[in-house]
Amino acid sequence: DADVTQTPRNRITKTGKRIMLECSQTKGHDRMYWYRQDPGLGLRLIYYSFDVKDINKGEISDGYSVSRQAQAKFSLSLESAIPNQTALYFCATSVRTGGNEQFFGPGTRLTVL
Amino acid sequence: AQRVTQPEKLLSVFKGAPVELKCNYSYSGSPELFWYVQYSRQRLQLLLRHISRESIKGFTADLNKGETSFHLKKPFAQEEDSAMYYCALQTDSWGKLQFGAGTQVVVTP
Numbered sequence: 115d116a117d118v119t120q121t122p123r124n125r126i127t128k129t130g131k132r133i134m135l136e137c138s139q140t141k142g143h144d145r146m147y148w149y150r151q152d153p154g155l156g157l158r159l160i161y162y163s164f165d166v167k168d169i170n171k172g173e174i175s176d177g178y179s180v181s182r183q184a185q186a187k188f189s190l191s192l193e194s195a196i197p198n199q200t201a202l203y204f205c206a207t208s209v210r211t212g213g214n215e216q217f218f219g220p221g222t223r224l225t226v227l
Numbered sequence: 228a229q230r231v232t233q234p235e236k237l238l239s240v241f242k243g244a245p246v247e248l249k250c251n252y253s254y255s256g257s258p259e260l261f262w263y264v265q266y267s268r269q270r271l272q273l274l275l276r277h278i279s280r281e282s283i284k285g286f287t288a289d290l291n292k293g294e295t296s297f298h299l300k301k302p303f304a305q306e307e308d309s310a311m312y313y314c315a316l317q318t319d320s321w322g323k324l325q326f327g328a329g330t331q332v333v334v335t336p
Contacts, residue, residue, distance in 0.1 A: 155232075156326040159325075
């Protein structure tokens with residue numbers, strides 16, 4: 115089955131470390147998204163990409179960067195992790211047409227000590 | 228500014244009782260709204276979207292533009308409905324979503 119996968123699934127790191135979260139998809143979707151989920155805040159969009167050459171900042175992009183290495187891969191980096199970046203991170207994909215559903219990965223639980 | 232409000236953080240209901248999850252939005256354009264659900268240990272997934280006007284797992288949601296609401300309803304809650312529910316608003320033609328804070332539903336026998 116076509117899928118959205120995320121690695122790692124869990125990560126504990128220390129303040130100041132560089133961290134990369136990876137997302138891969140076999141759905142053939144053009145659009146990919148990174149969200150973070152915090153209790154009481156729901157999901158907030160960090161970055162999104164509509165194709166390999168198109169990357170856009172979302173609602174909370176400060177402290178994060180992304181790379182779209184291929185249609186199927188979208189990585190999220192924390193250049194210098196800080197404790198308030200402790201959260202559950204989700205990758206999602208969708209097809210080109212607006213109004214279609216987003217398909218989510220299983221999430222990466224990141225803890226910054 | 229676009230905003231999605233889910234006023235209830237937690238909704239506890241008995242099995243067989245009706246359940247209604249509230250969602251209000253603010254958006255200047257023509258809204259497209261969705262309900263996503265996250266069951267325990269499962270991925271976030273689409274439950275229903277207003278343009279489809281469908282009923283999924285017994286849930287329905289009606290878009291009320293006058294009240295800017297998109298409440299999710301089910302007449303008889305089941306234990307398997309226990310989950311986190313998110314209301315989401317599509318904010319542009321490119322498919323970006325803005326999510327509400329979520330409502331945790333607990334259905335007790």
